[in-house]
Amino acid sequence: MVYTPIEKLAQATPQPMAQKVRGLSDRAIAWIFVAPSIFLLLAVNIFPLIWTIRLSFTNFKVNRANRDIEFIGLRNYERILTDSDIWMTMQATAHFLIWTIVLQVLIGFALAYLINMKFKGNDLWTTIIVLPMMLSPAVVGNFWTFLYQPQIGLFNYVVTFFTGGDPSSFSMIGDVHLAPWAIVIADTWMWTPFVMLICLAGLRSIPDSIYEAAECDRASKWRQFWTITVPMVLPFLMLAVLFRGIENFKMFDLVVQLTGGGPGNTTTLTSIDLKREAFEKWRTGYSSAYAVILFVTVFGLASIYVKALNKVKER
């Protein structure tokens, strides 16, 4: 009798153990393998979620844990949805989300398109462009505060080099109108390379022969771009948007480091606001309701988006 390597391995398994495993059905074995992950998922994701939902109907304060917990129904939700300050943070978040995505997609795609043209040293350029992504957000936030410094900052200097005027005449971080743009610019600087990499993967997935066919079919470069390049990169681009959208919805570190949510509340994104409610004001019940609202919003938007993404992929 000739044994395959796998059969030999099976024979090497101690007899009682082998028998025990053999006694189990495939289904049981499958359960044994997934059980640890399921347990972990329940413990760190599902249970806290359910607990949060429960807390969101109470006036619980974690720093007064001994106080009686009172169920107050939808009062927390009511207060949040009618609070104009929270709508301000929502607006700040939307502004941040929309502009970072628009800029990163446009610049990222353009960079990928340029890098994808076969020229000497494009690998080196890719490495250089990707560097910002590898830094820690806290570090990035910290050194952009220096760049934005009105007196000594490089940013103000470069801008006024082109527009004229005095570098110290404006402060990106101190001005209520400029601060929302300050965080958009810093985040775009940091994360455009990520979008570029994904677009580059998309562009590289298009074989040259398809462009050659289009060339023979007498399609101009312009038409090739719109009928071949864009539709074939679109699924990749949408994936990048999904990643960036989710990441930036929960943006915290970079903005806290850069503006701390100010001036006023102009750059207080929902995640920053939520952290303040939960761990500075200790309004646990209230902030639980807040978290649930954010969760539903992200979850809803993401599912709609993923549906759209799948449709694009199927096309």
Add this chain to the structure above:
Amino acid sequence: MAEVELRNISKSFDGVFALNNVSMTIPDGAFVVLLGPTGAGKTTTLRMVSGLDKPDRGDVLVNGHSLAGLTPAQRNVAMVFQQYSLYPHLTVYENLAFPLRSPLLKTSEEDIKVKVSRVAETLQIAHKLDNKATALSGGEMQRVSIGRALVRSPELYLMDEPLSSLDAKLRADLRIELKSIQADSGATVLYVTHDQIEAMTMATHVGVLNEGKLIQFGSPREIYEDPVDIYAASRLGQPRINILPADLFGHAPTGATSIGLRPEQIHQGEGQESLVTRVEHLGDQTRLHLSLKDHDLTTVTDAHTQLAAGDIVRISPQNPFFFDAAGDRIH
């Protein structure tokens, strides 16, 4: 109207010649079949004409005008790619309509519809028009790829093994369709194939390529009946020509080292004794595998022959080809 001339075309990749000083003149309306083993430079030849690649040296001329510097779009050639190169994100219909949507053609949606369905009908893919190009079998993809060339009416078609993935029946159907489309339109066709039936039935001219060199260029009959060397002689003919030592049957011209015998050049009934080693009944013909002084040869005989393995047949050459040591033909 397209008379195509390739003038001293050379192209090398990484120092190795893919095409080495190839010249041929293709008359207007000709159907040229390029024959050659894999790596011979057939695809490269088509790419030179289409403008997808530039020759290192030499020139392609159409009606006497050089095409140097013109893009494929400006050359107005339609190409069927060996690897299909369909647009994977588009449906079959959109793939076929793609060339027609070129602003250079200004075709109305109505006309596009008519042309696409006519071509789809011809290629027997009308029922697949709504499929995505990736949801097709290899043979279907290949037909879409042919269709993409046929929807337009260029002066010059370049087809790279367009029927290679089709079954025998479809291949026979499309051979006739392609030939009649070409005859009706009067277009010039450059056609690559490994299939010698295609070469013999469709071609007005055959170009035999080997290792980047054009060995012979002429009508299929010419190549078959008057090959310039062993290589060209073995491209056409089924079963293949038998190449044997020149003196096997006695007298040989001076300088000849081998004798080439096609089945019809082997006279059965008199001459040397040879042993039948195998008999293959193919239906319309029967192949005899013979052994003569330790040399194997293949010939055909009567479909209903009584011969069987172990029998003795007498054979002698009849107007054979002789080749010298370099493989060139001796007259």
